[in-house]
Amino acid sequence: MDDRKDWLALGPYSLSQAQKRALYRRELTALTAHHREHCAEYRHFLAAVGCPKDTPLEPEELPFLPVSVFKQRTLRSVPEQEVFKTLTSSGTTGQAVSRICLDAETSADQQTVLSRIVGDFIGQQRLPLLVLDSKRVLRDRAMFSARGAGILGFSIFGSRSCYALDDEMRLDLGAVREFLQKVAGRRILLFGFTYIIWAEVVRALEEQGETLAIPDGILIHGGGWKKLAGQAVSPEEFKDRIARRLGVRQVYDYYGMAEQTGCIYMECPCGHLHASVWSDVLFRRPQDHSLCAPGEPGLIQVLSLLPRSYPGHSLLTEDMGVLLGEDDCPCGRLGRYFKVIGRAPRAETRGCSDTYEG
Amino acid sequence: MRDNITLLAGTLRPQSEPWPPFAPPALDFLSALSDRIRALHTRQEELAAFGFWCRRAHLEALAQRHISPGPGPRLGRGLLFHLAPSNVPAMFGYTFAIGLLAGNAGVVRLSTRRGSIEETLCGLIRQTLDLPQFAAVKARSSLVSYARDDAITREYLSGCDGRVIWGGDETIAAMRRLPLPARAVELCFADRWSLALLSKQAVCALDEPTLADWAHRFYNDTYLMDQNACSSPQAVFWLEDGGTPDTPDRWWDAVAKEAAARYALDAYKSARRYERFCLAALDGLPLDPAGPVYGGRHTVMRARLTALPPALAQYKGGFGLFFEGSVQAPEELIPFLTPRVQTIVCAGLKPAALAQTLATGRARGGDRVVGLGQALEMDTVWDGWDLIEALSRRIG
Numbered sequence: 017m018d019d020r021k022d023w024l025a026l027g028p029y030s031l032s033q034a035q036k037r038a039l040y041r042r043e044l045t046a047l048t049a050h051h052r053e054h055c056a057e058y059r060h061f062l063a064a065v066g067c068p069k070d071t072p073l074e075p076e077e078l079p080f081l082p083v084s085v086f087k088q089r090t091l092r093s094v095p096e097q098e099v100f101k102t103l104t105s106s107g108t109t110g111q112a113v114s115r116i117c118l119d120a121e122t123s124a125d126q127q128t129v130l131s132r133i134v135g136d137f138i139g140q141q142r143l144p145l146l147v148l149d150s151k152r153v154l155r156d157r158a159m160f161s162a163r164g165a166g167i168l169g170f171s172i173f174g175s176r177s178c179y180a181l182d183d184e185m186r187l188d189l190g191a192v193r194e195f196l197q198k199v200a201g202r203r204i205l206l207f208g209f210t211y212i213i214w215a216e217v218v219r220a221l222e223e224q225g226e227t228l229a230i231p232d233g234i235l236i237h238g239g240g241w242k243k244l245a246g247q248a249v250s251p252e253e254f255k256d257r258i259a260r261r262l263g264v265r266q267v268y269d270y271y272g273m274a275e276q277t278g279c280i281y282m283e284c285p286c287g288h289l290h291a292s293v294w295s296d297v298l299f300r301r302p303q304d305h306s307l308c309a310p311g312e313p314g315l316i317q318v319l320s321l322l323p324r325s326y327p328g329h330s331l332l333t334e335d336m337g338v339l340l341g342e343d344d345c346p347c348g349r350l351g352r353y354f355k356v357i358g359r360a361p362r363a364e365t366r367g368c369s370d371t372y373e374g
Numbered sequence: 375m376r377d378n379i380t381l382l383a384g385t386l387r388p389q390s391e392p393w394p395p396f397a398p399p400a401l402d403f404l405s406a407l408s409d410r411i412r413a414l415h416t417r418q419e420e421l422a423a424f425g426f427w428c429r430r431a432h433l434e435a436l437a438q439r440h441i442s443p444g445p446g447p448r449l450g451r452g453l454l455f456h457l458a459p460s461n462v463p464a465m466f467g468y469t470f471a472i473g474l475l476a477g478n479a480g481v482v483r484l485s486t487r488r489g490s491i492e493e494t495l496c497g498l499i500r501q502t503l504d505l506p507q508f509a510a511v512k513a514r515s516s517l518v519s520y521a522r523d524d525a526i527t528r529e530y531l532s533g534c535d536g537r538v539i540w541g542g543d544e545t546i547a548a549m550r551r552l553p554l555p556a557r558a559v560e561l562c563f564a565d566r567w568s569l570a571l572l573s574k575q576a577v578c579a580l581d582e583p584t585l586a587d588w589a590h591r592f593y594n595d596t597y598l599m600d601q602n603a604c605s606s607p608q609a610v611f612w613l614e615d616g617g618t619p620d621t622p623d624r625w626w627d628a629v630a631k632e633a634a635a636r637y638a639l640d641a642y643k644s645a646r647r648y649e650r651f652c653l654a655a656l657d658g659l660p661l662d663p664a665g666p667v668y669g670g671r672h673t674v675m676r677a678r679l680t681a682l683p684p685a686l687a688q689y690k691g692g693f694g695l696f697f698e699g700s701v702q703a704p705e706e707l708i709p710f711l712t713p714r715v716q717t718i719v720c721a722g723l724k725p726a727a728l729a730q731t732l733a734t735g736r737a738r739g740g741d742r743v744v745g746l747g748q749a750l751e752m753d754t755v756w757d758g759w760d761l762i763e764a765l766s767r768r769i770g
Contacts (some may be wrong), residue, residue: 057656064655064677066665082649089656302641304672305648315641334645360641 023321024128028136029349030291033342036293036351037075043321044177044329045073051148051327054093058112076298076307080317080332083275086114094119094325105162105274113161114274119325126278126322129294130169134350137268137282138173138234144173144199146192146233148208148217150181158270162274163209166238170207170275180208180217187220196230203232206264209239215256221261233264238272251287271335271356275328276320281354288345288353295320297354299339300332311339313357378523382484383500384515390453390535391514393477395762396437399440400474403511405430407502409497419598424464427752428471428572436475436754440762446769448605451559452535453514455527457549459541460485462603467495468752469538470517475754476765479514481530486521527554536560536765542604561764563757566604566716566741567687568749570595571611571704576722577625589628590723591747595719597637598672598750601692605717605742605749608691609679611707613723622698630670633694637673641691644672651677654689654697664697682706687714687739704728706741708735715739716757721746746767 018023019063023039031039048067051058065079085091094100098119105114118126153164158289171177178195208217213235221227235258255267271289272280279295291297299314308314316337323329336357346355379386393400411425426432430500438745458466473480484492496517503512520526529550531537536559539549546562554560570592580588596606612622620754655661662678667767669676677691679699687710691697704723711732718740720728725743732740741758744751754761 057658060658061652061655063663064651064659064661064665066663081652082645084645084649085652085656088649088653091656303644304668305638305644315645332645332648334641336641360645 023293024125026293027088027356028133028294029290031293032350033352039293040075040296040319041072041322044075044078044319045071047321047324047329048073048078050324051093051329055091055327057091058093061327068069073346075319078319078330081327083114083273083331085335086116086275086326086328087112087157090115090117091328092117092326095291096177099325103162103165103274103277110348116275116277116328117326122323124324125148125324127169127172129278129292129322130280131172133280133282133292133294134170134173134236137236138203138205142173142175143205143234143275144195145177146195146202146204146206146230147177147205148181148206148213148237149177149179150183150185151179152183152185153245162277163239163352165274165277166209167207169290170205170236173205173207181212187224189224189226192228193352196228198301201232203234206230206235206262208231208235208237210237210269211239212256213237214254218254218257219263227261227263229263231263231265233262234266235262235264236268236270236282238270273318275331276318276323278322279320284345284347284349284353286345286347287355288340288347289355290345290347290349291352291354293351294322297337297339297352299337299354302336302360305332308339310339315360316354316356336360375490378520379526380519381516382496382519383517384503384512386516386518388453388479388481388516389513390479390533392450392452392767393514395440395448395450395766396433397477397511398510400477401430401433401437403502403508404428404433404471404474406505406508407498410502410597411500414494416494418463418485418491418494419594420462420464421495422469422749424495427468432709433475436762440754440760444764444768447764448477448768450479451762452531453479453481455530455534455537456480457539457541457544457545458482458484458756459497460487461629462540462599463489463491464495465540466492466517467499468638469540470499470515472752472761473765474511474515476762478536478765481516481518481534483527483530484517484519486519486520486748517603524552525733528631531558534558538765539563561759561761562616563604565714566757567690568607568717568719569609569707570607570614570719570746571701571707571723571728572625572720572722573611573615573617573722574621574700575611575616578621585624585628588746589625589632592629592719592721593632593636594747595749596696597633597694600643601694603750607717607719607749608689609686609697609699611698612676613704614700618709626667626669626676630674632670633673634670635763637694639671639673639694641766647675647691647693650690650692651675651695651730657685657689658684659683659697677759682710684710686710687712705735708732708737711737711739713739715741717742717744719744719746719749 067079099117100120101118103116180192269278269283281289283289296319298317302315316333316335318331320329337354339354341350343350407429416422456469466484470482539546539562571719586758660681667676673694675695676698729743
């Protein structure tokens with residue numbers, strides 16, 4: 017437990033990859049043993065993949081669960097009464113959602129780590145926050161979605177906040193302008209989900225022929241390009257049209273997921289996504305899940321030191337990415353940096369089920 | 375409402391006069407269709423297989439098989455509504471043909487997501503039905519497509535004498551919410567699970583060319599449909615009746631050779647397969663602690679069982695994932711044959727003898743025992759039903 021507090025206090029990008037490897041070997045081996053002991057399902061899984069007991073595991077040797085299993089099984093490594101909230105991924109209607117069991121400790125660590133990572137980009141002081149979403153997302157606490165969790169997570173950076181969309185997800189220009197007037201002359205943090213910013217803010221402003229002037233704004237957005245890829249919007253075009261309609265020039269994308277909340281991968285001014293000391297990425301070949309050679313695109317495997325209440329410390333995503341480098345980004349941040357290429361394409365498969373839809 | 379319906383072949387408002395099973399005009403039509411399909415010399419295996427199934431000699435053999443001495447003459451039930459699955463390309467053809475053979479008129483609803491095999495087969499059915507000599511068959515045939523729309527389906531159901539639902543548990547549940555006339559019959563084809571039973575002694579004794587041929591047939595039973603067909607084996611059991619210990623490895627090497635050459639394992643399939651393996655592992659299926667064994671550039675993934683788990687039939691393999699176990703005698707399988715189990719593909723054993731073993735052992739599941747290479751072959755006895763009998767009536 018003491019070790020744990022030690023690494024929580026590290027600077028977010030203060031470890032070289034070699035130092036990180038030593039930390040991860042120790043911590044992830046211990047975390048794997050913790051989940052082996054406290055989660056019967058995970059214990060079965062480790063046995064079935066032939067994971068050795070009582071030997072230190074290199075990060076590359078850690079077994080990985082597909083991120084999708086959290087949509088099909090509720091896994092926890094703490095007694096049920098210690099589950100303090102169950103986070104659900106924000107799947108679209110009808111789709112299965114992930115269910116992530118959080119206890120007080122894991123949840124608090126997630127919050128700490130998020131604030132340390134974002135603080136590295138925007139500074140430690142609180143800023144006026146313009147949330148590019150609707151407050152309604154927060155209200156339904158029964159289904160505590162990743163979207164709501166993201167907004168709540170970022171709300172700690174806000175000294176005062178304003179929601180740009182009304183309950184019907186329409187842009188409330190009056191409220192936004194009033195807020196901007198009140199905080200005129202200050203740096204402003206803007207936060208939202210990529211697709212919602214695009215569809216409900218940028219496109220809405222364009223259709224109404226309106227613009228906003230937020231030259232001191234810092235926009236942080238995440239939630240992926242999946243939906244935008246279908247509309248053929250590149251990150252460059254996204255930034256360009258944000259600049260034209262909102263006047264915001266500092267735009268940072270991040271990569272993250274409900275299954276590893278907190279340790280998000282922020283985009284630096286060089287356009288690279290960075291792994292903080294609390295999480296890391298590996299890349300695996302889509303067909304046989306072997307490790308990619310440096311520079312070879314592959315499925316992103318995410319490692320995190322945080323998950324103690326559920327066995328989510330090593331997960332294989334269905335996102336494709338590529339490692340760009342280690343310890344040598346011109347922005348000065350140590351550790352790995354990479355880029356996300358997109359989602360592995362979904363193929364048509366055959367079978368007897370699935371008739372009546374479509 | 376009819377505006378939302380696309381007529382793919384036949385007529386929009388079919389007559390519902392019952393015919394005797396295996397009526398000559400139905401046989402003539404299907405064998406003419408068979409000739410047209412076979413004239414294409416298509417490389418689309420499902421289409422070629424359907425063409426071969428509809429050949430006159432096979433239809434006549436079926437007619438012979440379904441003759442049963444009964445108390446009186448038999449007739450079709452009238453008009454059937456068929457719901458065909460979207461991802462088994464030629465299935466709509468089989469259900470339509472079987473309905474006709476049983477003496478019925480038919481409405482076949484196809485999904486709006488249709489591939490090239492469906493388009494080709496629909497086109498051939500349309501052309502054949504449009505020939506003047508098949509006017510009577512055309513008048514009782516309606517192949518249609520519409521997006522999921524309960525109002526349209528209700529209207530069809532209100533006038534039908536039976537419905538035939540393919541497509542698994544969810545589709546059946548959706549359909550059962552829609553009423554059927556009181557006297558109409560219903561055939562539902564639920565989600566099923568299948569396995570293969572291989573004689574170790576027989577496989578061990580094979581020479582290389584025969585082993586390759588068996589592996590080829592096993593490939594067709596499984597990989598051809600991504601192992602997702604109800605009748606594709608998800609698990610392989612070795613009957614420990616002799617042979618050498620290296621026999622399973624030799625067998626899988628032969629399968630791997632075939633699969634590496636023919637099967638396209640992409641990122642999506644690999645992810646689904648790994649997910650299924652992990653779910654089985656998380657649930658505590660007794661798996662070999664050495665981990666899964668891969669072969670053939672990862673096209674084969676063997677998840678070896680250390681014991682026979684009661685819930686085995688809940689676990690799907692797929693995309694080259696096979697659960698693998700062994701039994702000392704076929705009877706050992708019987709307690710694990712839940713009603714979900716459909717086909718048992720056997721190699722080196724006589725299917726008829728194994729079927730008798732299941733009957734003697736009063737197996738709850740296992741509706742079909744076939745030889746290697748026949749898993750995907752459609753039959754007029756399916757899921758335990760005599761389809762001709764179930765879709766016709768007898769005048770007593």
